Amino acid sequence: MTEVDADLIAHMSDPKNYGTLESPDAMGIGENPENGEKVIIYLRVSHAEQKPLIEDIRFQAIGCMTTVVAGSVVTEEAKGLTFAVGEQLVGATLGMLENVPPQEAACSEMVTLSLQAAMDTYINKQKEPNFGTITYKVAHSCMTEEEK
Numbered sequence: 630m631t632e633v634d635a636d637l638i639a640h641m642s643d644p645k646n647y648g649t650l651e652s653p654d655a656m657g658i659g660e661n662p663e664n665g666e667k668v669i670i671y672l673r674v675s676h677a678e679q680k681p682l683i684e685d686i687r688f689q690a691i692g693c694m695t696t697v698v699a700g701s702v703v704t705e706e707a708k709g710l711t712f713a714v715g716e717q718l719v720g721a722t723l724g725m726l727e728n729v730p731p732q733e734a735a736c737s738e739m740v741t742l743s744l745q746a747a748m749d750t751y752i753n754k755q756k757e758p759n760f761g762t763i764t765y766k767v768a769h770s771c772m773t774e775e776e777k
Contacts, residue, residue: 644697646704650687655754657746658764659739661771666692666736668700668743674751681712681751688743696736703740712748719745735771742767 653671660667673685686708688700703722707715722741726734742765753760 641694641698644701646687646701646708647689647697648687649689650685653687655747655751656762657743657748657750658762659741659743659746659767660764661692661735661739661767663767663770666690666696666739666771668692668696668740670700670704670740670743670747672747672751677711681748683707683710683712683715683748688740690740692736692739695733696739699737699740703737703744707744712752715744715748732771735767738767 650671650673654674655672657670657672658667659670668688668690671687671689672683675682675684686704688704690696690700703718706718710718719741722737726738726741729737746763746765750760750763753763
């Protein structure tokens with residue numbers, strides 16, 4: 630077993646950051662309208678040198694095990710990052726997914742979009758405290774051509 634396989638099995642057996650945050654500063658949703666799967670990311674935000682920082686992060690998923698593993702991995706990577714670096718993480722992750730078959734990319738895309746939605750929601754709430762929660766929808770289909 631490779632180190633990557635062992636890491637993925639660890640995230641599958643004991644997903645990190647699964648659950649909610651009491652009184653989160655922002656939430657964001659990634660959704661697959663094709664099958665109804667959703668990921669919600671909750672953020673607690675602090676500030677480092679006037680820049681928003683992901684102090685704590687949690688997620689919930691209505692989806693497959695791949696979605697839960699992706700949520701565990703992405704939230705572990707995002708914890709402690711400034712929003713600027715968090716956006717780089719989003720961009721890098723979405724970029725990596727361009728080379729993955731669409732049906733395999735959809736779950737990770739959904740998690741990544743929920744992180745972006747949570748950061749965007751937080752930024753909008755700073756301007757308008759009653760701002761709602763942003764939902765971004767996946768571009769990839771998790772259905773194969775035969776299933777469509």
